Amino acid sequence: MAGKANITKKDIVEDIALRTGLTQVQTKTIVESFLDTLVNGLLQGNNVEIRGFGRFKLKERKERTARNPRTGESVTINAGTKPVFEASKDLIKSLNDVLEAAEKAAAPVKNDA
Incomplete structure (x- = not known):
């Protein structure tokens, strides 16, 4: 898979x-408005679904005990909410198709001589 750099806003x-x-400037306003709408939808308790792409939703996390890897000490991590993204079946299929085609194109050709 080519390129490991992050794509920024x-x-x-x-x-x-x-x-x-x-x-x-116009495009930045549109992109920021889209992101604001997405965040506001989540804050209102809604899932945000973009057909063919995926769904953003909030997931509740329970309080849990973890271990500090440096000290080995047990620490309590408070309950909270985190945003999650679930890719649509269409997006997953599309990505897999493109990656599979790229792998086939990069595969060495067998010579049956």
Whole structure:
């Protein structure tokens, strides 16, 4: 799999601006508005579903005991809520298809001579 660098919000804004012909300022406003809408939906207790892409939701975590790896001391981790993302079946299939095609293209050709 090529490339291990992170894609930043700035990269996303630049890419969308190039594709749409909008300015980067306009595009940044749209991207930030999208992200704000997503966060506000979660804060209101809703799941946010983007068909063909996936679903964002909140997951409750119970209080638990863990161990500090440096000291070996037991510590209590408080209960809380964390956002999670579940990829759609369409996204998973699409990614797997592309990765499989890339692997086949990179595979050495057998020579039956």
